[in-house]
Amino acid sequence: MDIISTLISRRQQLISALGQHLSISLIALVIAILIAMPLAFWAARHSKAAGVLLQIAGILQTIPSLALLGLLIPLVGIGTTPAVIALVIYALLPIFQNTYLGITGIDPALEEAADAFGMSRWRKLRKVELPIAAPTIIGGIRTALVLIIGTATLAALIGAGGLGSFILLGIDRNNTALIVIGAVFSALLAIILSALISWLAKRRWQWTAGLLAVLVLGVGTTQVLARVNQPETVTIAGKLGSEPDVLINMYKQLIEQDEPNIHVQLKSNFGKTTFLFNALKSGSVDIYPEFTGTVLETLVKQRTATTGHLSAAQTYTTAKKDLAQQFQMTYLRPMRYQNTYGVAVKKTFAAQHQLTTISDLRQISGQLSGGFTLEFIDRPDGYQGLKKVYGLHFPTHSFEPALRYTAINNNKVNVVDVYSTDSEIVQYKLQTLTDDKHLFPPYQGAPLMRTKFAQDHPGIVRSLNKLAGKITDEQMQQMNYAVNVRNESPAKVARQYLQQHGLLKGSD
Structure with missing residues (x-):
């Protein structure tokens, strides 16, 4: 049925x-x-x-x-x-x-x-x-x-x-x-x-x-x-997951409300960070939401400073400057919430072994089995950082993002990487361990585009800047929950938030 x-x-x-x-x-x-x-x-x-x-x-x-x-x-x-x-x-x-x-x-x-x-x-x-x-x-x-x-x-x-x-x-x-x-x-x-x-x-x-x-x-x-006779088309893409899907639908609705002569085409669940970034550089995509920590850890040239010790404001400022200098890209102001990486275990597992911080995992490293995304396994602020900063070494298995939650829920693994706003943290009764050595840098989402596109479309820049400083951690987690658990469409969830906060005209 x-x-x-x-x-x-x-x-x-x-x-x-x-x-x-x-x-x-x-x-x-x-x-x-x-x-x-x-x-x-x-x-x-x-x-x-x-x-x-x-x-x-x-x-x-x-x-x-x-x-x-x-x-x-x-x-x-x-x-x-x-x-x-x-x-x-x-x-x-x-x-x-x-x-x-x-x-x-x-x-x-x-x-x-x-x-x-x-x-x-x-x-x-x-x-x-x-x-x-x-x-x-x-x-x-x-x-x-x-x-x-x-x-x-x-x-x-x-x-x-x-x-x-x-x-x-x-x-x-x-x-x-x-x-x-x-x-x-x-x-x-x-x-x-x-x-x-x-x-x-x-x-x-x-x-x-x-x-x-x-x-x-x-x-x-x-x-x-x-x-034939179509208005100008702007292509907005998002990574895999409900959260990018909600964000790009917000972008679409704001732009089409303020710029009626522009048609927005969405490319949802696009794939990995590098796929999207290369697509943006080539002009196949015009805009996509990217996180400040990802910019510094993955996209720009390697930095000597430890990004995990930068404040959220410093991380954004550095990311914006590096993107402009190295790739001629414009990084708009970020939203409020922090969707940082985290390491999580089941609450029952945490209670059994008295786990509250990532450092506590060293006591039971021989019992650990990790379920991580491919991107997390390869990132310096991912599993590579867990090995270098925390001295953790344990068997890992790579999963698509949603499947790692299924794996820990079915006890196939006992530690996974998470994003702090993931609805599955609540759904599967997980506990996020405190990053006591500050491995993970701040992650605030913001629209990323080529500088020439931003200069040619000041109206789009104004529309997307309406989201600057908006959306709390709890609000984003609730929106993810609505999509992942209640099976509501990302477009509907995005519209509801924008209308409730006076950013979108009209009603359902």
Whole structure:
């Protein structure tokens, strides 16, 4: 019943995600066909080159998808373009290999007969080779299509949308219904399109080519028409989690209220800090909320000062100055609340071992098992800092943000990293240990944008500065709780806060 109710309530979002997924997949498939098939036809007559091309295609397919996306973002930005490029790379091998095998597997006697009739190379390909090799070629195209549709779920990590957005959101919110919807519809899409190609291939191979061309042209035309006469679009992205989702919805609502000629496009649950920062530098994203401590610890060049001993005001001032000097970026004034990193254990575990500070963990380090996000494990103000500053060494397991809470709740681990405003601290009865050696610097959220964008859009700067000094720790924790536990939409939660505090006109 939960799946059905979620399906009904999110039907418009599902239709949009299906369209995005289909668009990305078909465009990638057609481009892969246009690259792989001509290469295979050429390689069929150059056997030495064929082996090299097969090896290159095989090597490309072994590159991990997340690594490939990470490499593409600095080059081509975020969204559809890097997603399509990555999917094309993965689709090349099955199409090239099957086309090559189909052409080279033709009986030499038939080739000789075609030559005896005086057929040109193009006529022989069209009249003899393609019809005979078609079943093998279509098999490669079907394999590539299924591979593309499955891999395209990762496109949501870089703001390209698709059914992966349901899966990522489900993991983040610990919502099984969303995960099932994303996975099932992705599988159904692969099955339906694969069956359709197979059915058409039994008629004539030209039908399959024609259908793909019509679908791609239709998708492309729809996207072009959707952009006609649209107002200026500003893209705002947020990291994984309910809190960034709430913040970017506040940004959107404030901007669209004050600047009616601007359309705000949101890229929620975008991914890791480095993905977002590279997207901002490349211009694929215009604004995203970043935390002062993250700027100093991760984004700007390494500093000699210990940021954990700076005040909140000093941390922001330093971060703002470094961003302007090193990256020509503008960092607006921060909000009031502190969403600093923390280390937490179950309250029952803390009581059993008399734990109140992070230093107390050293007494039981042999009993500890950590569940941390990948980012926390690698950060100098994360697990690396716990080892250096606190002398803590214990086994760790990496999790996506929401899954680390599931792990500690199910006693798979007994210590996790948290953000101080996480609703799960209350939900799972956790105790945040005092950072008695000041490892974690202050973390205040503020909008980050390129300086040129800020200069060109002073109205947007004024709109976002309305949030400066607003939102307490308790208010942010309650908003996270509303999204994660009560399953309210981030847009609704953001609107309620803005209206209650006189920042947004109108009422629900």
